[in-house]
Amino acid sequence: MTLYMPLFRSCTTLRTLTQLHAHLFVTGLQKDPPASTKLVESYSQMGDLQTSRLVFETFPSPDSFMWGVLIKCYVWNHFFEESISLYHKMLYHQVQVNGFIYPNILRACSGFGDLGIGGKVHGRIIKCGFDTDAIVETSLLSMYGEMGCLYNARKIFDGMPMKDVVLWSSIISCCVENGEASEGLDLFHRMICQGAEPDSVTMLSVAEACGDLGILRLARLVHGQVVTRAIKSEGSLDNSLIVMYTKCGDLHSAEKIFRNVTQRHIASWTAMITCYNQTGCFQEAIDVFLEMQESRVEPNSVTMMVVICSCARLGLLREGKSVHCFVIRKALDADLDFVGPALIELYAEFGKLNYCEEVLRVIGERNIISWNMLISLYAQKGLLKEALVVFVQMQTRGLMPDSYGLASSLSACGSVSSIQLGYQIHGHVIKRGILDEFVQNSLIDMYSKCGLVNCGYKIFETIEQKSVITWNSMVCGFSQNGNSEEAIRLFDQMYMNGIEMNEVTFLSVIQACSHLGHLEKGKWVHHKLITGGLKKDLYVDTSLTDMYAKCGDLQAAQGVFNSISERSVVSWSAMIAGYGIHGQINAAISLFNQMVDSGIKPNEVTFMNILSACSHGGSVEEGKLYFSSMRDFGIKPNTEHFASVVDLLSRAGDLNGAYEIIRSMPFHVDASIWSALLNGCRIYRRMDMIKSIESELVDISTNDTGYYTLLSNIYGEGGDWDEFGKVRSMMKGLTKVPGWSTIELDKRVYRFGAGDTSHLQTNEIYRILDNFPTLALEQGCDVEYR
Template sequence: MTLYMPLFRACSTSRALTQLHAHLIITGLHKDPLASTKLIESYAQMGPLESSKLVFDTFPKPDSFMWGVLIKCYVWNGFFEEAISLYHHMLIKVTQITSFVFPSILRACSGICDLGIGQKVHARIIKCGFESDPVLETSLLNMYGEKACLRDARKLFDEMSIRDVVSWSSVILSYVQNGQARQGLELFREMVMEVLEIDSVTMLSVAEACAELGFQRLAKSVHGYLVRRQIESDDESLDSSLIAMYGKCGDLCSAEELFDNVVYQGTSSWTAMITCYNQNRCHQEALDIFVEMQDSKAEPNAVTMMGVLCSCARLGWLKEGKSVHGFVIRKSVDPENNLLGPALIDLYANCGNLRDCLKIFDTTRDKQVVSWNMLISGYTQEGMSEEALMLLVQMQLQGIVPDSFTLASVLSACGDICFYQLGSQIHGYVIKTGSLNEFVQTSLIDMYSKCGYVDLAYMIFEDAQQRSVVTWNSMMCGFSQNCNFVEAVSLFDQMFSNFLEMDEVTFLSVIQACSNLGYLEKGKWVHHKLITHGVGRDIYIDTALIDLYAKSGDLRMAWRVFDIMLERSVVSWSVMIGAYGMHGRIDAAILLFNKMVESGIHPTDVTFMNILSACSHAGYVDEGKSYFNSMLKDFGIEPTSEHFACLVDLLSRAGDLSGAYRIINSMPWPVDASIWGSLLNGCRIHRRMDMIKSIQQNLVNMEIEDTGYHTLLSNIFAEGGDWDEFKVVRSKMKSTSLRKVLGYSMIEINKRVHRFGANDKSHSRKEICS
C-alpha cells in the first residue's frame, strides 16, 4: 500500500482520484484500512462528503481510526451536528476507542450551542483514560474557552501536569476572547515567569488583549518585548495585530511607523491600517492608503473592502462609494453580497439613498440579521420610523431573531414617533429574552425620554449595572428634552465628582442645560472644566457656549468664543446674530449678517428669524422689510408663519397696524394665534382700541388654550377702562379652567440660582426682597 501513497498526493482532481479508486478496487487494495482511510480523507478534501461516506459505508468493519477520519472530514466542512451523530454511532459500533477521535469531536462541540454534549465527551475522555493526553487537554481548553466556560477552562488548566506553550496560549486566548483581557494579561505575566519559549501565536492574543484595554503604554511594552525576544511570525499576522493594537489604543503615529517598517506589506497589513484609520475617525486617510494599496501587489479581500466602504459611509461620499462598489463587482470580491451586503447597505443608508439600499438587500442571497439591522437603521436615520418598524415585522416573519442592535434601532424609531405602546412592548421582550445589555438600556432611556416618560427612563438608568459615558449622556439629554434642566446639571456633577469619563456630548449637554436655566457662573465653571479636561473643542460646543453666554447676559464672552472659533457653521453665525439682537445691538447684528453672507455662508430660516426679531425689537422697519423680501428672492427660502409673525410684530411695534393687518390678510395659509397676538400687542402699545374687537373675535374662533393671549387681551381692556369686557375675558378664562401663569424672576448668588414669583412668600430669604 505504501507504493500508492504518492499517487494519492498526485491526485489533484476528483477525476484522477476516482480513477485511482477504481484501480484500488480492481487490485483488491480497497479493502486495506489505510487505503480506504486515505480515500475518505482525499474525497473530503476535493468535494462533497457523499463519496467519503460511501467509501466508509462499503468498508466491512471500520475501526476507531477510520471513524475518527470520517468525523474529522465532517468537522472540516462545518457539519458539526452530523459529526456528533457519527460519534454516537461509533460508540455503539466500536468498543476500543482511540484518542485520535476526540479532538475533532470536541471541535464539533464548540461549533454547536450545546455545552452538555461537550461535557459528556470530556467524561468519556476520562473514562477511556486519556485525561492526561496533552493534545486532548488543549482541545478541551479550546472548547471550554469558546463556550465561555472560563471557570472550567481554568480548573482544567490548573490541574494539567505538563503545561506547554500551546496550552498557555489556549487559556490566554479564552480569557481575551471572552472579554477578560486583564486576566489574560495576568496569565501571560505568569507564563513569562515560567521561562517558556513564547511564540507568535501567544503574542497574537496578548496584542488583542492590549487592544481591548486600550492602554497605549502597555501596548508599547508588549511591542518592546517582541522586539527584544525577536519573536516573529511566518506570515504578516503578528505585524497586522500590532497595527490593530496601536489603532485601538489611539496611537496612530506608532501604527503608521510600524506599517512603514513592515518587511512584507500584504493584504492583512494594508487592511489593518485601513481599519486603524477608521477607528480613529481618519476616514480620508483610510481611503488614501487604499489608493496606495492599489499600486502594491497586495490584493484587497472582503474585509479590506468592508473598511473602505465604511470610510465612504462615514464621510457621506456617495460618488466615491459607488466607485468602490463598482470595484467590488469588477474584482468579484463578494459576488453574492454575503459579507459586503451590510457594508453596502450602510453606505447607501448614510448617504440617504434608500432605493439602492433595498436593491442591495434584495440581491443578498443570505440575508442575515446584520443586513436587516443595517436596513432598519437606515430607515430610522432617514426619519422613516414607521417603515423601519414594518421591517422588524418582516424580519420576524422570516424567522430572523432580532439582536441587541435590532432592538436598539427599533427603540430609536419608537422614540422618534413617540410610539410608547410599542416601545414598552419591546422593553418587555427585552426582559423576557434576557437581551438587556448596556446598548439596549441606553436606547430604552432615549425612547422613554422622547415619549415624555422621563421617570421610567431614570428608573432604567438607576437599575443599570454598567453605565458608560453614552448611558450618562443619554440620560442627561433625556432630562433636557423634558425641560428637567436642573436634573441634567446634577447628573453632570455626579459624573465629575466620581471622576467618570466625559466626552464632547457630555459637556454639550450640560452647557445647553445651563443655557436654558441661565446658570452663568455654573456655565463658566463647566467651560473651565472643558478646557482642563482636554476635551477637544468642536463647532457644536462652541456654538452652545455662545448661546449660554448670550442668554446669561455676558455678550462680551459670547463674542470672544465666536471670534476664536476655527470653524463656523451657519448655526454659529445665527446664534451670534441672535445674541446681538437679544441685547439690542441691532447694528452689530446687521453687520454680522452681511459679513456671513460675504463669507459664502448661506443663511437659513433660523438666521432670518433672528435678524427679523432683532429688527423688530429695535424698530428697524425698513431693514426688516428688506430682509423679509430678500428671503425668497435672494436666498430661495420660503417664509414660514414664524417669519410672518416677526414681520407683523415689526410693523405693529412701529405703529403701522394697517400694514400689519394687510400682511395678515395676504398670508397663504390660516393665521395662527401668535400672529394675531403680535398685532394685538401693537394695538396695546399704540392704544388702537378700534381694532381690538375684530382681533378678539379671531382669537375666540380659534379656541386657543394659551393663557397668554387671553391675559394680554384682559390687560388691554383694563388699561382702557373697559371693565365689562375685562370681566367677560376673565370669566371665559375661569369657565374653561384657564389660569394665568404667574411671572417670576431668577437671580444667581454664590453659584446658586434663586427663583422669586409674584407675591411669593415661600422663599426662605423673602425678607430681603420685602
C-alpha cells in the first residue's frame, strides 16, 4: 500500500481518483484495509460522499479505523445526524471503538445539538477508559462549551493535571462563546501567571472577550500583550483587534490598524466593513467595499453578506438586488449558504416575502440559519400562521431548528394561541436537552399567552440562574392572565433579593396594580421607579397614568400625563379613558380635541375610550358625532365600537335607534351587542321590542352565561315562564365565571366574591349587609328592590 500513497496524493480530480480506484479493483488491492480506508477518505475530500459510503459498505469487514474514517468524513461534511447514526451502528455490530473516533463523534453531537447523546458518549468514554486521553478530554470540553454547558466544560478543565496552550485556548473560547467574557479573561490571567505562553488562537478569544465587555482600557492592554509578545497572526488577529476596538467605541483605533495592515486580504476588508455596519456607519461600509473593488481584491461570500446587510439598513433595494446579481455573476455563493440569510432580511425589509421564499427554495435544506430567519421575520411582521407553516416544513425535511428558530416559533405559537404545536415544540426541546435561557423564556411567554400561566411558572421554577428577562417574562405572564397578586409577589421577591429591574419589570407590576385597584402599592412602585434612577420611559409613564386613573386618583394620573413630553396616541387614549371612568365627559372631549389639534391621529382604542366616556356620561349626541367621524380618520368601526354606541343609545332610551345601528352592522352581531340592547329593553320595559326581535335572539350562540341570564330574567319579569325555561336550558353545561370585587384598606387589598366566607370578619360583613336597607333608609336614601 505504501507504493500507492503518492498516487492518492496525486489525485487532484474525481476522474483521476476513479481511475486509481479501478486500478486497485483490478489488482485486488481494494480488499486491503488501508487502501479501502484511503479511498473512503479521498472520495469524501472530493465531495463524493455517496461513493465513499459505497466503498465502505462493499468492504467485507470494516475495522475500527475504517469506521472512524467514515464517521470523520461525515462530520467534515456537516452530516452530524448521519455521523451519530453510524456510531450507533458501529456499536450494534460490536466493533471496538478506539480513541480516534471519539473527538469526531463529540463534534457531531455538538453540531447536531443533542446534549442527551453527548452525555451518553461521555459516559461510554469514561467506561472505556479514554477519559484520561488529552485529545478526547479537549474534545469533551469543546462539546460542552459549544452546547452551552459551561459548568461541565470547567469541570473537565479543572480535572486535567497537564494544561497546554490548546487546552487553555479551548476553555477561554468556551467562556467567551457562552457570554462569560469576564471569566474568560480571568482564565487568561491565570494562564499567564502559570507560565503558559499564549498564541494567536488564544489572543483571538481574549480580544473577543474585551470587545464583548466594551472596556477600552482592557482592549489596549490586550493589544499591548500582542505587541510585546510579538505574536504573529497572519491577518486573523489583526481583524479581531479591529473588531475589538470597534466594540469598545474606538473606531479610530480600528481604522488605524486596518490602514497599517500592509497586505490587506479579504478578511481584513470584510472585518472593516463589518465594523462600520456594527457602529451604524452603513454608508462608510459601502465606501470601503467600493475601495476594495478598486484595489482589485476579490470579495468572498462573507463580504457580500455584510454588504447586503448595509444595503438593507440604508433602504437600498435596487443596490441590494445589484449585489445579489454580482454574487450570481461571480459565482461567489451559488447555493446562497452565506448570503441567503442576508438576502432574506433585505427582501423582507421591503415586504418582498415572495422573494424571501424563493431564496429559501434555492437554499433548500443546507442552511438552517435562513429557515430560522424566515420564521423570525414572519413572526415579527405578524404573519404568525406563515411562520408556523415554515417551522413545520422545516421539521418534515428533517432539519433541527436551533434555539433562535425554536424561540421564534414558540413566540408565534403564543401569539396565535396554538397550544398543541407549542406542546410539540416543548417536547422537542426536552428531547434534545436544550437548556438555552432564550428558549426557556420563550416557553414561559408562550404558555402565559395561551392562558396556561401555571405551566409557565413550573418552567420558571426549574431555571437556576434567572436573568431579569426571565423574571420579567413571569411577572408579565401573571399580570396578563389576571394573576395580579402573584405578579406583585414576584416583584416583591425581586426587590427583596436585590435582583436587577428594568423598565419592563416596572411596566408589568404597574399593570398588575391597575388590575387590582391597588393604589398604595402602585404609589410605592412609582416611588421605587424614581429612586431606582431608571430613565423616563413613555410606556411606563402611560401605564402609570392608566393605573392612577383606574385606582381612583385622577389628580395623580393628570400629573403623570402632564409630565410626558412626547405623548403617543396610547398616552392620550389612557388619559381620555381616565376621564371617562370618573364621569368627566367634558374633560374627556376637551382632551380628545386637544389631541387632534396637536397633530396626533386617534386610533381604534382612542375612539373606544371616548365612546365609552359618552356612554357613561349619557352624552348621546356627542357619542353619535364621534362614531360617525371615525371614517374621517380612516378608521373602520369594529364590534366593540358598535357595542358601545348601542349601549349609549340603549341607556338613553333610544332603543329604535340602537336597533337600527345593529341592523346596519356589516358583520355578524354577537351576544355582547344584543346584551346592550336587551339591557335597555329591560330598563325601559320594552317587551314589545323583545318580541319583535325574538327570532334573531334564538340564533345567538355564545358561551357567555351573562347573556343567557339577562335574557331569562327579562322573560321572567314579563311572566313568560316558558321562554324563561327554554333560555335556562341553554345554559346547561356552561360555567358561570364568578364575579368579585376588591377594596383597599390600610395598604392592603381585600378580594370578595359572591358567597365568599374566607375573610376573618365574615360574620360582621354579612350582618352589615343584612341591615343595609334599614341603614340606608335611616340616612334618607331611596332603596329600590329588584
